[in-house]
Amino acid sequence: MDYATFNLSEYLPYRLALLSERVSRRLSLEYGKDHGLSVAEWRVLVHLARSEEVSIREIHTFANLDKPRVSRAVSRLEAEGLLRKEGGKEDQRLIVISLTDKGRKTLAAIVPDALAFESNLVQTVSPQEMDQFLSVVEKLHKVLDDDPLAAPRPPLDQ
Amino acid sequence: MDYATFNLSEYLPYRLALLSERVSRRLSLEYGKDHGLSVAEWRVLVHLARSEEVSIREIHTFANLDKPRVSRAVSRLEAEGLLRKEGGKEDQRLIVISLTDKGRKTLAAIVPDALAFESNLVQTVSPQEMDQFLSVVEKLHKVLDDDPLAAPRPPLDQ
DNA sequence: TGGTTATCGTTTCAAAAGAAACGAAAGTCA
DNA sequence: TGACTTTCGTTTCTTTTGAAACGATAACCA
Numbered sequence A, B: 001m002d003y004a005t006f007n008l009s010e011y012l013p014y015r016l017a018l019l020s021e022r023v024s025r026r027l028s029l030e031y032g033k034d035h036g037l038s039v040a041e042w043r044v045l046v047h048l049a050r051s052e053e054v055s056i057r058e059i060h061t062f063a064n065l066d067k068p069r070v071s072r073a074v075s076r077l078e079a080e081g082l083l084r085k086e087g088g089k090e091d092q093r094l095i096v097i098s099l100t101d102k103g104r105k106t107l108a109a110i111v112p113d114a115l116a117f118e119s120n121l122v123q124t125v126s127p128q129e130m131d132q133f134l135s136v137v138e139k140l141h142k143v144l145d146d147d148p149l150a151a152p153r154p155p156l157d158q
Numbered sequence C: 001t002g003g004t005t006a007t008c009g010t011t012t013c014a015a016a017a018g019a020a021a022c023g024a025a026a027g028t029c030a
Numbered sequence D: 001t002g003a004c005t006t007t008c009g010t011t012t013c014t015t016t017t018g019a020a021a022c023g024a025t026a027a028c029c030a
Helices: A012-035 A039-050 A056-062 A067-079 A101-121 A127-145 B012-035 B039-050 B056-062 B067-079 B101-121 B127-145
Strands: A083-087 A095-099 B083-087 B095-099
Touching: A012 A039, A012 A101, A012 B012, A012 B101, A012 B127, A039 A056, A039 A067, A039 A083, A039 A095, A039 A101, A056 A067, A056 A095, A067 A083, A095 A101, A101 B012, A101 B127, A127 B012, A127 B101, A127 B127, B012 B039, B012 B101, B039 B056, B039 B067, B039 B083, B039 B095, B039 B101, B056 B067, B056 B095, B067 B083, B095 B101
Parallel strands: none
Antiparallel strands: A083 A095, B083 B095
8 A cells, every 4th residue: 555655746747747838828828929839849949040051850859749740830830931841952862951041030030038038037047056966967868768669869950 | 140150059948848849759659558548638637746635727827738638638537437527516517626546646657767767867966966966956936926917836746 | 683571751541639718606894 | 584605616719839650751681
């Protein structure tokens, strides 16, 4: 009957999910309100901010989104004129995705808000505290990296 | 063009989501594989571990699940015989949910695995590091608590 | 070279999600 | 009392999700 001592609100996986869900939901108001973007569309767009030409596969790998989600997000962003899709020249299977001017303008409008949101969020956390926090995050990831049943960690974006 | 320096993989909300998604997905294998539980069903069940009789509303409040999700998870768990639903005596609107013996057995089987998963996850993190980590988590929550647009934080389970 | 295998992006399809509306049961208050 | 409001859990309805299958292209290799 030992399970009676189990406390959900102190269970680390739940705590991580709770914080992440709260932050994500609040953040999505930031880019969803004015620009009607979903989480997937936001991630696709900001990934494009740093890399001029990418494939679906690359976004899938770097932004922790499964292939169908990327495919759909890219199609929607194309339909709204924020990016363009072209057939690959070298490899015909690949699709070359790049930002349009409208996409660049949208990014230029959203990114400062997103950064301000992050700054506000961490306003009471000192740089040392954040370093230590992130080092714990890294340790948790490392354990999962060694677990064959865990999803692989996306590579760092450059 | 300042957005070109934006790096998704260093953006805190994304880092939180990435870690949480990786942990949750791996954990769900633990209780999903043998017992076929969804995240919502798992949360409902472990909330019941500590409180004998609860309502849908209470689970909704404490386990960070919206009402339809709780309602459906409870119905499925009832269909599988892990819990029972009874009409409230005092307040006829409330539903009194309690574990069955089968539910208790399932909990007794799953909770040790879940705790072992957590122990394994934090194996390389010292108690002090975890305390500091959780204090940063708390600081981030506090900022959201002051934000009227953020979802309210669920109260601590006792 | 030709046959097999792997990878690309899309689509299918069944299940899950969640905002909104709902009926039913309390609570409020003139 | 009786109208109005609030809260409970469920259901409706549309959208999203994601595993699996798919056709198309490229890579491998005997």
